[in-house]
Amino acid sequence: MSVNDTRIADELQAPSAPPVSQGKLVWKRFLSNKVAVASAILFILILLFSISAIGLGPIPGWWKYNYTELNDQVQQGSPTWEHPFGQDRIGKDYFALTMRGIQNSILVMVVLGLIASVVGVVVGAVAGYFRGVVDAILMRITDVFIVIPALVIGSVVGHAFGGLGAFFLALMLGFFSWMGIARLVRGEFLSLREREFVEAARVAGASDARIIFKHILPNAIGVVIVASTLIMASAILLETALSYLGYGIRPPDVSLGLLISSNQSAFQTRPWLFWWPGAFIVTLALLVNFVGDGLRDAFDPRHRRFNLRKMREQEPEEGEGDGRSPKTGAALAEDVL
Amino acid sequence: MASFILRRLLVSVLIIIAASFLMYMLVAYSADPLQDLRGSNSPNKTQLINARIQLLQLDVAPPLRWLLWLGGAAKCLIPFANACDLGSTVSNAKVTDILPQALGSTVQLVTFALILAILLGVTIGIVTALRQYSGLDNVVTFLSFFLYSLPAFLVAVLLKEFVAIGFNNFLAHPTIPWWVAVLIGLVAGLIWQSLIGGDRRRRLLTFVISGVATAGVLLLMSAMNWFLMPGLGPVVMILLIAATVIGATALISGLQNRRALISAAIAGAISLVCYFALQPLFDVSTIGTIIILAIVAIIVSLAIGWFVGGYDRGQNMRISVIVTIVSGFLIIVDRFMQAWPQYFQDTNGRPIATVGSSTPGLEGDMWVTGLDTFTHLVLPTIALLLISFASYTRYSRAGMLEVLNQDFIRTARAKGLPERTVVVRHAFRNMLIPITTLVAFDVGALLGGAVITERVFAIPGMGSLFNLGLSRGDLNPVMAYFLVIAAMAILFNFLADLAYAALDPRVRVR
Numbered sequence: 001m002s003v004n005d006t007r008i009a010d011e012l013q014a015p016s017a018p019p020v021s022q023g024k025l026v027w028k029r030f031l032s033n034k035v036a037v038a039s040a041i042l043f044i045l046i047l048l049f050s051i052s053a054i055g056l057g058p059i060p061g062w063w064k065y066n067y068t069e070l071n072d073q074v075q076q077g078s079p080t081w082e083h084p085f086g087q088d089r090i091g092k093d094y095f096a097l098t099m100r101g102i103q104n105s106i107l108v109m110v111v112l113g114l115i116a117s118v119v120g121v122v123v124g125a126v127a128g129y130f131r132g133v134v135d136a137i138l139m140r141i142t143d144v145f146i147v148i149p150a151l152v153i154g155s156v157v158g159h160a161f162g163g164l165g166a167f168f169l170a171l172m173l174g175f176f177s178w179m180g181i182a183r184l185v186r187g188e189f190l191s192l193r194e195r196e197f198v199e200a201a202r203v204a205g206a207s208d209a210r211i212i213f214k215h216i217l218p219n220a221i222g223v224v225i226v227a228s229t230l231i232m233a234s235a236i237l238l239e240t241a242l243s244y245l246g247y248g249i250r251p252p253d254v255s256l257g258l259l260i261s262s263n264q265s266a267f268q269t270r271p272w273l274f275w276w277p278g279a280f281i282v283t284l285a286l287l288v289n290f291v292g293d294g295l296r297d298a299f300d301p302r303h304r305r306f307n308l309r310k311m312r313e314q315e316p317e318e319g320e321g322d323g324r325s326p327k328t329g330a331a332l333a334e335d336v337l
Numbered sequence: 338m339a340s341f342i343l344r345r346l347l348v349s350v351l352i353i354i355a356a357s358f359l360m361y362m363l364v365a366y367s368a369d370p371l372q373d374l375r376g377s378n379s380p381n382k383t384q385l386i387n388a389r390i391q392l393l394q395l396d397v398a399p400p401l402r403w404l405l406w407l408g409g410a411a412k413c414l415i416p417f418a419n420a421c422d423l424g425s426t427v428s429n430a431k432v433t434d435i436l437p438q439a440l441g442s443t444v445q446l447v448t449f450a451l452i453l454a455i456l457l458g459v460t461i462g463i464v465t466a467l468r469q470y471s472g473l474d475n476v477v478t479f480l481s482f483f484l485y486s487l488p489a490f491l492v493a494v495l496l497k498e499f500v501a502i503g504f505n506n507f508l509a510h511p512t513i514p515w516w517v518a519v520l521i522g523l524v525a526g527l528i529w530q531s532l533i534g535g536d537r538r539r540r541l542l543t544f545v546i547s548g549v550a551t552a553g554v555l556l557l558m559s560a561m562n563w564f565l566m567p568g569l570g571p572v573v574m575i576l577l578i579a580a581t582v583i584g585a586t587a588l589i590s591g592l593q594n595r596r597a598l599i600s601a602a603i604a605g606a607i608s609l610v611c612y613f614a615l616q617p618l619f620d621v622s623t624i625g626t627i628i629i630l631a632i633v634a635i636i637v638s639l640a641i642g643w644f645v646g647g648y649d650r651g652q653n654m655r656i657s658v659i660v661t662i663v664s665g666f667l668i669i670v671d672r673f674m675q676a677w678p679q680y681f682q683d684t685n686g687r688p689i690a691t692v693g694s695s696t697p698g699l700e701g702d703m704w705v706t707g708l709d710t711f712t713h714l715v716l717p718t719i720a721l722l723l724i725s726f727a728s729y730t731r732y733s734r735a736g737m738l739e740v741l742n743q744d745f746i747r748t749a750r751a752k753g754l755p756e757r758t759v760v761v762r763h764a765f766r767n768m769l770i771p772i773t774t775l776v777a778f779d780v781g782a783l784l785g786g787a788v789i790t791e792r793v794f795a796i797p798g799m800g801s802l803f804n805l806g807l808s809r810g811d812l813n814p815v816m817a818y819f820l821v822i823a824a825m826a827i828l829f830n831f832l833a834d835l836a837y838a839a840l841d842p843r844v845r846v847r
Contacts, residue, residue, distance in 0.1 A: 140348075144355040147823045149785030152803065156360065156815075159807050160367030237488045241789055244490045246808065260491065267498050278491050285486035293482075 036294020115174025120181025128189025368810030458729020522552030596647030
């Protein structure tokens with residue numbers, strides 16, 4: 001973290017500057033990244049749009065059709081003012097279907113990301129803090145889960161629990177996606193627990209739980225946030241892929257992947273049935289990836305500031321090239337995920 | 338070293354056993370292997386159900402059944418005993434009988450995708466790192482973000498519907514309109530000027546020359562009906578081999594190293610002679626002939642490097658081997674192109690396939706069947722490699738930037754080494770170290786991705802074994818699939834560790 005500290009010191013050079021918390025600094029850096037902020041705003045807009053259009057659960061939205069009712073075909077289901085995204089083969093309104101798919105994708109993304117983060121943080125924190133036998137056992141368990149590729153374990157889990165609805169599917173998938181975060185958090189804890197402030201807390205008589213949650217975890221929060229954002233981006237892709245294979249969300253509920261797989265055969269005759277869900281999958285995943293990238297830059301400015309050309313120009317004075325400076329955790333987040 | 342390998346092996350086996358238990362329980366409790374029989378209305382329904390319960394030992398509780406399965410799978414470890422028993426499918430076929438063919442098909446697909454992804458990804462990553470924040474770099478960065486966010490099945494479906502059908506339609510009337518050629522020329526010019534860099538005048542010159550050359554070649558190919566009767570021909574072959582000789586020498590040792598240039602030139606000249614002399618032999622070749630020729634060629638090129646001598650024999654040998662491999666590849670490609678018209682006819686003018694792994698009923702010599710495999714593999718391979726390609730580009734770019742930032746690079750520059758030596762000898766090798774770890778991770782991801790690619794392109798491989806097994810509630814093929822990919826993942830992790838130790842002397846294997 002020493003690099004971070006010097007950066008912060010740079011930014012606080014003015015002697016009269018009021019004390020600024022680490023959180024505020026990160027927030028400020030994130031806000032200065034235009035692409036990431038625009039992505040975050042656009043993402044929220046898409047979410048609000050999809051919720052307001054077809055409503056949420058029993059609450060109706062402003063759009064006149066819902067995603068279950070069958071309507072008369074207008075112009076063989078091609079996009080019209082009546083059905084802006086067209087209609088599928090049996091006359092369902094494709095705009096409502098797509099909006100429902102977006103809601104489900106975001107639901108799966110958030111639930112999966114949260115579960116994976118919580119489990120990963122707990123496992124990683126316990127393993128890294130207690131070390132020794134506990135660490136060895138927990139890491140071997142992590143190895144067991146990590147041997148199976150995400151899509152394969154996802155298919156099996158989806159096959160087992162997909163019938164219970166999007167929420168339960170995401171919940172169960174989350175319990176099989178925590179391994180990356182656990183390894184990262186463990187690494188952070190292993191190095192943070194040797195620091196003086198932890199020793200001070202221990203001398204002051206703080207309990208293990210207090211040290212873990214009050215003292216170490218806040219220092220490792222950057223890694224967790226960045227990693228869970230990146231997991232969320234891959235969760236969108238995982239859910240759509242599973243639904244495409246038939247192991248994800250089941251009919252009559254809708255998912256973007258399911259829409260593509262059930263309309264794939266009509267690609268030549270009705271391409272819009274393919275393009276809308278496809279475009280929204282890519283957009284959502286891209287936006288979350290941009291936000292994740294922005295967060296990483298905000299938590300770990302070194303990751304972004306390094307500039308080869310600049311370095312060549314002012315070779316002798318460049319202070320950041322202090323040999324093999326240890327990568328901070330947030331930069332490592334990308335390495336494992 | 339031996340104790341390290343043994344310990345790793347033991348831990349890996351334990352991990353596989355535990356993971357197989359996890360997998361077995363999940364599938365066994367969720368899948369119903371009797372579902373198709375329950376719905377049937379044949380008169381001997383109960384008999385059929387009983388027979389299947391007998392066959393798959395469904396009356397045994399899943400944890401015990403897992404033990405039985407494990408016992409059968411453990412027999413696979415006995416070498417040459419052929420006692421492997423992975424159970425049978427619901428349709429009473431031995432899993433060990435269907436496994437080899439499926440495995441072969443998937444390994445082919447994954448290997449091609451992996452090699453191409455590494456080669457392309459690392460090359461582009463290095464180039465963008467050396468031209469950081471240039472137009473090319475920004476475009477590639479955005480593209481890799483885009484590829485990260487692109488689901489594999491979407492890519493596969495798009496390739497199938499657009500590229501395959503579009504290219505086949507194009508081949509019906511293979512002429513490139515002039516505006517397409519101009520557009521491609523513009524893009525090529527932009528890429529080259531960003532790559533070569535320099536001041537504004539040099540950039541403009543590069544842009545014009547490369548753009549005009551690209552567009553001209555495209556129009557020439559279109560005018561000569563090249564896409565129906567492709568081939569490199571003697572003139573192009575001479576040019577390409579000469580370019581290889583100069584390029585390889587310039588990249589590895591620099592052109593001022595005369596010995597290196599001489600050995601590269603001799604290797605190139607011999608390749609060229611072989612190109613003319615061996616054509617009759619190629620007509621009657623089999624894969625065995627080609628392999629023997631390749632081995633002979635590599636030995637000869639090593640000898641060339643050795644006998645040319647000089648102060649760095651190893652370097653000469655490396656260069657002449659590289660020249661030989663590239664020229665040999667060109668010669669083979671040329672021979673495949675000569676078989677293209679016949680293959681084009683055999684497939685009724687629609688050569689790029691969208692389904693399966695070979696054309697049923699196709700007959701022909703090695704070159705025609707080789708083309709057939711190629712046209713079936715090309716789209717699935719692209720679909721599979723695009724995603725890992727993105728991560729290789731990003732990692733090698735980041736790795737290269739990090740290495741270039743270090744003190745020993747500054748030292749190398751300070752003592753006056755040319756930039757080529759700094760990049761190729763000092764930076765490149767150190768950048769490879771983290772890439773090895775990525776390869777190990779990536780193999781698992783590629784094997785998982787093959788499930789989707791094989792489904793879209795209807796390839797009968799491991800992925801479809803898993804997919805079909807899971808949807809039919811058929812436990813044994815799913816477990817066989819798991820066993821293979823887990824073993825491969827662990828094998829590659831192990832190889833990555835060894836490669837890591839070989840590349841980085843600071844790492845000690847204990």
